[in-house]
Amino acid sequence: MIRYLRLIILYTLLILTAVPGLRPLSAAESGPAAPPLSRSIQPLLAAHPGKTGLYVLERGEESLLARAWLADHASKTIDVQYFIWSSDNIGILASEALLRAAERGVRVRVLVDDLLIDAPPESLLALAHHPNIDIRIYNPKMTVGTSKAKRLANVMTGFRSVNQRMHDKTALFDGMVGITGGRNMADEYYDFDQEYTFRDRDILMMGPAVAEAEASFARFWESPLAVPVERLLKKPLKKMTPERTGKVYAGLHAYAGKPENFAPEVRQALQDLPRRFDGLLREMVWEEARFISDLPGKNSGREGLKGGGRSTAALVDAVRKARRRVTIQSPYLVMPEGGLELFRGLIKRGVEVRIVTNSLAATDNLQAFSGYRKQRSRLLKAGIAIREFRPDPAVRKELIERYPKLKEKPPTFALHAKTLVIDGETLFVGTFNLDPRSANLNTEVGVLVRNPSLARRVEERIERDMLPENSWNPATDNPDRHAAAAKRNRLRLWKSLPLEPIL
Template sequence: MLLRPLSTFLFLLLINLPPHAYCSELQQLLTPLLSAYPQQSGAYVLEKGEEALLARAWLADRAEQSIEVQYFIWSNDNIGTLATESLLRAAERGVQVRVLVDDLMIDAPDDFLLALAAHPKIDICIYNPQHKVGTSKPKRVLNIFTNFRGINQRMHDKTFIVDGQVCITGGRNMADEYFDYDQKYNFRDRDILLIGPVAGEIQTSFEKFWQNELAHPVEKLLKDSTQPGPKRIKEIYRELHDYALDKDNFAPEVKQALADLPDKFKYLIDNLVWDQPAFISDVPGKNSGKQGLGGGGRTTGELADALRGAQKRITIQSPYLVLPEGGLELFRELISCGVQVRISTNSLLSTDNLQAFSGYSKQRKDLFEAGIEIFEFKPQPAIQKELIERYAKLEKQAPIFAIHAKTLVIDGKQLYIGTFNLDPRSANLNTEVGVIIDNMQLAGIVEKQIERDIQPENSWHSATETPDRRAPLWKRIKLGFWKLLPLEKLL
């Protein structure tokens, strides 16, 4: 295994240093910055997976008071395990840790969740438990028939908040493939690091979810499960620590990356752009539910309003492209007024979601006729050589890449980075978060990244070529099956 040890070592330097070494380092960095920009927040776009992982690792080991974590997916793979271990270490030095994870994709064993929640400084809640945690198979089936909207209403938020002053939000979940560490399939994703007042706003949003009736403590959900005793709890903690400290996986290039870690984070701090980003988020539950699978939400409304203000061009990157009700009409109106609309999305070859692609496939002709320019990402784009710093070592078995970034740039001066996919599920069912920043520097940086993604060596321009025919036969057959089903409102 090549990728597995690499991600392990990104945490190793932090593990081996004494906790007191970092007792005030974060505040030493933040205090002069927050004093110099009292009414603004600093922002830095995290384009590379390694960079996004390093930022989280650095912050987790320097938190002094609290860490709040909110994710749609938290896997028990290499990255997920190491991230869990870093939170456990933070709790063991006295940091209050709260973790809120959606129920749909969680795969941690019951005793593992209960052992972590048993720590006096760790609290874990599960959002809208309809599928897995504490839910029997008969109950899951019953939920489909008695609460169909409920089982489809998920918390898609992704936030990582440290001491109420620093936050990372964006497209990445907590799993290997979101940080370029999966050997077979990785996502082209994007996060944003935020420092200052906006982090407090994001913490307030987290608190609303945490206090909501849809958030259930794991202890209550698993009260009927076999409870791990003190010996088993200590064993689980020891296994986590031993996993992260395994020195059999050392590699020279990783040692150097770890040695450079403090300087790398200082680079992020030195390159912050200071402005007044606006945090946008949905309420728990998304909407009242009275409109069934529809209903919209706060994020949907604010993004639609932002689009209506476009004068020249709109550049979007979204892994899924299934326009919700009213979306096609909005883009037609904008294009008729002279606004250029470009969308970067996945091709059939790169997509991880055939159901969503089936919805796009049904709409594709209408999108073209409306004048929308669509660029479908290649599974092995030239850009991956730049996204993965260690690409030379992986070239012979380079993984498939797919778009997962959720980004909007308007007129080259307004930027949105968040969790919102351009589909009905994000518009009406899943709760979403993100930030909108009116800043030409940041918007320009991101737009250039998307423009690089849509170059011919990285994407097919769907107006001139239909890349579906390049996909394997089995994938095209599956796509045909999904297109037969009326799934649009759930995509």
């Protein structure tokens, strides 16, 4: 979380939700204008009536390219709902890409959580001023338009409300295609960060599940918790002029026009984009699928920091039906109330429970790891097979396409995927972490589907992540010893605090 606070600037955040940052090829490079999205997608939908097309995006670059292709081909709408974005190179380029989409007539709606926003009001208002861009802020009690005094008052009088965040991550294009999963919008989620990158997972969907995702987006967009940015920044709004707005737009376009702002691998990825995306579409699995989502506000709040939600209930119900094994990948592992009892009951019935999470050496969130560290011995004693992801796993050579260029000084690799596989038949890919915050406070989304072929394919990837060359076994070793001494000392501090309900 601390790392995120340093990264997030809403100027990028607002745009990255929709398009994860790729400059389009020039007219000379790309040829004729891109055909509308419906031309590629409609025949596939017609060939699979009532079914949802699904493709799991394992590689960061592949997930990036999928978003870029969809943004380039959207002709009507881009609806995005996200929690975290970054102000890195890819993010700035993405800002310009979304602006261009609006300039060619695409209606863009961006809904972003308030907690981690830190952006100049001028940038927010300039983007929102565009007739085809609408920006709303979810639960604005801490940052946008909130004074320090008001922020403190909100914490003191509404601690639960302040902690209730919108953790959803969806990007929806023309109401026909969508992407959801664990990836936020920054270099490190797409394998382009030189120092720290994530092993993450998204799922591309088209068909009925997209309609469900659009309905969820509409509920949030129309909720009283979603406030137009102009209403929150009334004073700065008065100072906005056409000249100031034009200056922001010109700055974005100028940045995107400079060749030095594009890494060679990004250029090559753009040139390969049409061929690679066509291949992705051909490999889709078509099945009945369910888009799981919480309601705005998650729950009534009558139970304080507890209460659950629709996503929690759906996943608990699915896990309870397990007959042979449950395989989970989650960056954070802090059992919510009732979680340990649920897994104990499964193990007593003969169900194997396996979980891979981050090690201390790999994690980017010491607060969350401190909650896991307090529970680790009880989880192992209950019979749960746990593996802790290494910061230098062998698997990164396969997942990072640019690895040969980075092998002399490869980045730290950490787990960020949120995935559940039941009996090798049922698959969930989404935003839900195995912790109290996802269970009770944050709103979450994801896709739940029963398809043995797809589920087993993903489970095999998780099993590979659990191998000794990729993860440590805390039942036979103490993985904490591989972390730096300073990090171990900070962990002791966080373990001394009663943070579990908000982890």
